[in-house]
Amino acid sequence: MAPVDMTASVETLFATKLYRAGLGAPPAFLDEVEQACRSLAVDDAAGIRWCAKNGYPGYTSYASLNDLPWRFPTFKTLARHLDRHVAAFAKELALDLGGRKLVLDSLWVNVLPEGGSHASHIHPHSVISGTFYVAMPRGASALKLEDPRLAMMMAHPPRRKAAPRDLQAFVSVGPEPGTVLLWESFVRHEVPMNQSSDERISVSFNYRWD
Numbered sequence: 001m002a003p004v005d006m007t008a009s010v011e012t013l014f015a016t017k018l019y020r021a022g023l024g025a026p027p028a029f030l031d032e033v034e035q036a037c038r039s040l041a042v043d044d045a046a047g048i049r050w051c052a053k054n055g056y057p058g059y060t061s062y063a064s065l066n067d068l069p070w071r072f073p074t075f076k077t078l079a080r081h082l083d084r085h086v087a088a089f090a091k092e093l094a095l096d097l098g099g100r101k102l103v104l105d106s107l108w109v110n111v112l113p114e115g116g117s118h119a120s121h122i123h124p125h126s127v128i129s130g131t132f133y134v135a136m137p138r139g140a141s142a143l144k145l146e147d148p149r150l151a152m153m154m155a156h157p158p159r160r161k162a163a164p165r166d167l168q169a170f171v172s173v174g175p176e177p178g179t180v181l182l183w184e185s186f187v188r189h190e191v192p193m194n195q196s197s198d199e200r201i202s203v204s205f206n207y208r209w210d
Contacts, residue, residue, distance in 0.1 A: 012166070014149075015166075016147070016148060016183075016184070016187060017089075017092065017093060017183070017184070018145065018171075018173065018181065018182070018183050019085065019088070019089040019092065019130075019180075019181065019182035019183070020173075020175065020179060020180070020181055020182075021085055021088075021179070021180050022178055022179060022180070023078075023081050023085075023132060023178055023179075023180055024081060024084070025077070025078075025081055025178075027178075029074075029077070030134065030177060030178050032074050033074055033075075033078060033132075033134050033203065034134050034135055034201060036072055036074045036075065036109075037109045037111060037134055037201050037203065038111070038201070040059070040061055040065070040109050041058075041059040041109070041111045044059070044061055044064055044065060046064040046065075047059060047060065047061045047062075047063065047064035047065065050063040050064055057112065057113060057115065057116030057117070058110070058111045058112045058113045058116045058199065059109070059110075059111040060108060060109065060110050060111070061108045061109045062106075062108040062110075062204075065108070066106060066108075068107050068108070068109070069104070069107060075107060075203075078107075078132065078203065079104050079107060079205075081180075082104065082107075082130070082132065082180065082205060083104065085130075085180050085182060086102055086128055086130070086182060086207050087102070089128060089182045090102055090128065093184070095127075097209065100209060100210055101209075101210055102127055102128060102207040102208070102209060102210070103207060103208060103210040104205060104206075104207055105125075105126055105205075105206045105207060105208040106205060106206045107203060107204070107205040107206075108203070108204055108205070109201075109202075109203055110200075110201065110202045110203070110204060111199050111200075111201050112140075112141075112191065112194045112199065112200040112201075112202075113194065113199050113200075114194055114195070114196060114197050114198075115193060115194065116193070116194050116200075117141065117190070117191055117192055117193040117194065118190060118191035119190055120144075120146065120188050120189065120190035121188065121189070121190065122185060122186055122187065122188050122189075123185040123206050124185070124186075125185075125206075125208065126185035126206035126207060126208050127184070127185055127207055127208060127209050128182055128183070128184060128185060128206070128207040129182070129183060129184075129185040129187075129189075129204070129205070129206050129207075130180060130181055130182035130183065130204070130205055131143065131180075131181050131202045131203065131204045131205070132179070132180050132202065132203045132204075132205075133175045133176065133177055133178065133179045133180075133181070133201075133202050134177060134201040134202055134203060135177055135198070135199060135200060135201035135202075136174070136175065136176060136177050136200060137196040137197075137198035137199075137200065138196060139194075139195045139196035139197075140174075140194055140195075140196045140198070140200040141191050141192045141193060141194045141195065141200065142172040142173055142174035142175075142192070143172065143173045143174075143175070143181060143189060143190075143191060144170055144171070144172050144173075144189060144190050144191070144192055145170065145171045145172075145173065145183065145187055145188075145189050146169065146170055146187070146188040146189065146190075147168070147169045147170070148186055148187055148188065150169050150188075172192075185206060
């Protein structure tokens with residue numbers, strides 16, 4: 001009798017990819033973006049009022065200015081850099097765009113003070129979301145990403161604490177200033193409480209299929 005073949009193989013299916021890269025601009029450009037972000041946090045009266053009314057800690061331009069690349073040359077230059085990174089990520093994801101493009105849909109500034117946080121959320125009308133990190137002082141909160149399948153694991157036992165990174169339900173990523181992170185917009189993400197006494201500054205954005 002022939003021996004029973006007990007050979008096993010394990011594949012990784014339905015991968016969730018995270019793109020990380022330096023922006024690719026001169027170091028002085030990071031200072032330029034930071035100055036622009038800090039200026040908006042002082043001068044954008046509508047955004048400041050929205051943050052106060054909605055209990056948003058610090059400042060965001062999300063609800064007040066939807067045309068930053070048109071208003072400011074700094075953000076226009078940033079958008080051109082982001083276009084290049086998003087195109088590279090779309091290629092890595094093997095997206096069939098059918099002759100259409102992924103275009104910048106929204107771009108906004110976040111200035112998060114000590115104690116501030118941003119609750120878990122997704123961007124349902126977009127394809128790729130991301131953040132460009134401008135200021136990440138020591139103790140600043142990392143980006144926390146959630147396994148998109150988590151809501152369907154009703155009777156699933158938890159992973160061991162020492163589980164490999166690609167099997168963990170939550171992954172935290174602490175980027176350096178000048179880093180671009182990209183992920184598919186269905187990935188739920190959050191910014192836990194900023195434990196630094198200094199402000200955490202970033203520029204977030206979404207790309208849609210146009």
